[in-house]
Amino acid sequence: MAGEKPSVELCKGVNGLDKVVLRDARGSSAEVYLFGGHVTSWRTDHREELLFVSNKAIFKPPKAIRGGIPICFPQFSSHGNLEQHGFARNKFWSIDTDPPPFPSDSSSKTFVDLILKPTDDDFKIWPHSYEFRLRVALGLGGDLMLTSRIRNTNADGKPFSFTFAYHTYFSVSDISELRVEGLETLDYLDNLKERERFTEQGDAITFESGVDKIYLSTPTKIAIIDHEKKRTFVLRKDGLPDAVVWNPWDRKAKAMPDFGDDEYKHMLCVEAAAIEKPITLKPGEEWKGRLELSAVPSSYCSGQLDPRKVLQG
Ligand code: TA6
Numbered sequence: 001m002a003g004e005k006p007s008v009e010l011c012k013g014v015n016g017l018d019k020v021v022l023r024d025a026r027g028s029s030a031e032v033y034l035f036g037g038h039v040t041s042w043r044t045d046h047r048e049e050l051l052f053v054s055n056k057a058i059f060k061p062p063k064a065i066r067g068g069i070p071i072c073f074p075q076f077s078s079h080g081n082l083e084q085h086g087f088a089r090n091k092f093w094s095i096d097t098d099p100p101p102f103p104s105d106s107s108s109k110t111f112v113d114l115i116l117k118p119t120d121d122d123f124k125i126w127p128h129s130y131e132f133r134l135r136v137a138l139g140l141g142g143d144l145m146l147t148s149r150i151r152n153t154n155a156d157g158k159p160f161s162f163t164f165a166y167h168t169y170f171s172v173s174d175i176s177e178l179r180v181e182g183l184e185t186l187d188y189l190d191n192l193k194e195r196e197r198f199t200e201q202g203d204a205i206t207f208e209s210g211v212d213k214i215y216l217s218t219p220t221k222i223a224i225i226d227h228e229k230k231r232t233f234v235l236r237k238d239g240l241p242d243a244v245v246w247n248p249w250d251r252k253a254k255a256m257p258d259f260g261d262d263e264y265k266h267m268l269c270v271e272a273a274a275i276e277k278p279i280t281l282k283p284g285e286e287w288k289g290r291l292e293l294s295a296v297p298s299s300y301c302s303g304q305l306d307p308r309k310v311l312q313g
Contacts, residue, residue, distance in 0.1 A: 006110040006138075010095070013040075014059035020095070020112045020136075028142030035061050037093040037114045037134045040068035042144045042293070050144075050233070050295050052171040052267035058258045062090040066258040067169045067267075069146065071134070074126060074162030076244075076275045077191070082126065085167070091116055096133055100149075108145065111137035128160040129153040144293045152281035161280040165244060165273035166291045168235075173228035175247055175265050180205040182222035183243065189214040189276075207268070210249030216276050218243045224270055225298060232298035237272035238290040244271035 006024045013019035018034040027045035032038065042050045053067030064070050064085070073088040074080075083090075096113035116132040123129075133149040152160055172178055181204045189195040191212035200215070204225075222243060224233040237243075246269040248256065253264040272291045279287050 008110060008112055017059055017061075022110045022112060022136065022138045024110045024138045024142065026142060028138055030136060030138055030144055032112060032114070032136045033059075033065065034093050034095070034114065035059075036064060036089040036091065037071055037116060037132075038065050038068055038089060039136060039144070039146065040065060044295060045142055050171055050293075052169040052263075054259045054263055056258045056260050056263075061092070063258070064089040066256070069169070070167040071148070072163070072165040072167050072271075072273070073132065073148075073150070074128075074160070074164075076163040076165045076273060079163055079275060085165075086162075087122070087125065088116060088132065089167075093134070099133055099135070102135065102147075108137035108139045111135055128158070129155065130160070139292070141294070146291045148289045149286055150279075150281070150289075151286040152283050154283045157283055159280050159282045161278040163273070163275045163278050164240070164289055165271045165275065166240070166289075167244075167269060167271045168291070168293070170224055170233055170268050170270060172224070172226050172266055172268050175207050175268060177227050178207060178268060179225040179227075180222065180245065180268075180270065181225065182219050183215045183245070186218055187216045189216070205245065207247060210247055210252060210264075212246050213244065214273070214275055215243045215245065217241050222270060224268065230297055232296050233270075234294040234296060235270060235272060236292040236294075239287065240272040240274050240289050240291070241277070242273040242275045244269065244273050244275070246271070 009021045020032050022030045029043045031041035040053055051068050057066040070089040072085040075082040075086040078084055093114040093116045096115035099113040114134045131151045131153055135147045137145045139145055183200055183205055184202050186200050189197055220237055222235045247264055249264050253259055254261050281287055
């Protein structure tokens with residue numbers, strides 16, 4: 001409820017899994033599970049859910065939760081010899097009680113710090129020592145910010161490289177009515193065509209069939225325009241040069257046990273990522289990848305929000 005005190009509450013979620021609920025004074029909220037460091041809810045101050053989570057999502061570790069914002073680390077998709085999308089989304093994270101100071105630009109008062117460190121077993125899969133700190137914050141106006149800080153703590157002097165994505169599932173009214181602005185004329189790798197490289201046409205992206213594309217070196221802002229809901233999601237990213245756009249469409253939807261047959265109509269993944277050029281860290285070095293999501297009322301006719309102005313603003 002608006003006017004309530006901002007709060008950060010550790011409580012039980014589905015199947016008794018630990019989750020943290022963030023609420024800001026205006027009534028916006030977000031939920032993040034310690035399993036996977038996985039954001040599963042982001043609501044407006046009118047309690048409207050902005051993220052898609054499948055009705056068939058399985059909350060049973062180690063299976064990743066279908067929806068919300070899974071974190072792909074240290075490998076995006078099958079770009080390497082680890083399991084699909086790496087292991088961070090299949091691990092239990094802890095609450096970081098002693099995070100290093102956060103860059104001064106963080107205005108949010110409502111946040112939680114999580115941390116993931118490798119166990120001895122993990123070394124057999126990925127022989128590196130690291131500290132992955134994730135801050136999930138609710139900003140002014142109900143924006144959602146995720147900041148990842150990954151540090152190489154190898155004692156053997158070895159560097160390591162990784163690819164990364166915030167695999168965000170946006171909740172949308174109708175995929176066939178959606179437009180994505182900010183990726184026009186960019187090169188992309190098409191995962192539906194053996195990752196062949198193409199160049200996107202000059203107009204906003206719309207959807208008539210399944211898509212699985214990795215856009216390379218994109219602008220830092222991307223707009224997802226949902227006419228029916230008169231809403232635009234503005235995605236701002238920092239340290240994440242690439243962006244993945246994914247919708248499984250009907251056939252793939254039917255093939256996924258934790259995804260409803262028709263749910264593809266009401267979701268779109270637009271993922272801030274670092275894929276084309278893996279990030280390499282020497283011992284002691286730290287990488288930061290930041291995602292900021294805003295949901296703003298929009299309507300072409302009211303001219304309240306012209307995506308071009310958003311992307312240029
Ligand atoms: O990000 C797009 C993608 O890599 C697709 O190829 C598709 O596999 C999707 O991720 C979902 O992956 P998941 O492992 O969660 O089923």
